[in-house]
Amino acid sequence: MDGIVLLKEDHKTVKRLFREFEKTHKTATPAAKRALVDKIIKELTTHAYIEESIFYPAARAGVPETEDHVLESVEEHHVVAWLMSEVAKLDPSDETFDAKVTVLIENVEHHIEEEEQEWFPEVRKALGRSRLTELGERMQAAKPKAPADPLALMSASS
Numbered sequence: 001m002d003g004i005v006l007l008k009e010d011h012k013t014v015k016r017l018f019r020e021f022e023k024t025h026k027t028a029t030p031a032a033k034r035a036l037v038d039k040i041i042k043e044l045t046t047h048a049y050i051e052e053s054i055f056y057p058a059a060r061a062g063v064p065e066t067e068d069h070v071l072e073s074v075e076e077h078h079v080v081a082w083l084m085s086e087v088a089k090l091d092p093s094d095e096t097f098d099a100k101v102t103v104l105i106e107n108v109e110h111h112i113e114e115e116e117q118e119w120f121p122e123v124r125k126a127l128g129r130s131r132l133t134e135l136g137e138r139m140q141a142a143k144p145k146a147p148a149d150p151l152a153l154m155s156a157s158s
């Protein structure tokens with residue numbers, strides 16, 4: 001699969017989970033909220049892992065003009081990784097829980113928007129179809145190797 005298509009599919013998956021959180025968080029039981037937010041953390045951590053270990057370095061090397069974008073993206077991952085690590089340990093009945101998840105969602109949506117609108121089109125043009133397919137295959141294969149702990153992401157300690 002084309003690497004950019006794969007990343008966009010991941011974005012759609014997390015956005016669907018975000019909408020579910022927004023629709024249900026006021027009425028859901030703490031256990032249901034825990035399960036949903038843990039799923040969000042797992043999806044986002046896996047996505048960030050394949051981007052940081054495969055896609056970002058390849059894009060940075062292939063499209064040096066977008067290096068600033070890559071550096072900014074890693075800092076955005078950094079913020080989200082730390083937010084995820086807080087929310088992972090926080091009791092869903094805590095009064096700050098929904099607020100933290102909401103800020104997490106806002107950060108990720110901004111990040112996704114920038115990747116898809118400003119950056120992916122340039123990367124697609126520079127790397128071309130066969131290179132993107134190769135990256136897509138490598139990222140798909142790397143997914144099971146993603147850490148469970150968001151703080152194990154490279155961006156968390158960058």
Ligand SMILES: [Fe+2]
Nearest residue numbers: 051073111115
């Ligand atoms: Fe990203």
Ligand SMILES: [Fe+2]
Nearest residue numbers: 007051112115
């Ligand atoms: Fe992404």
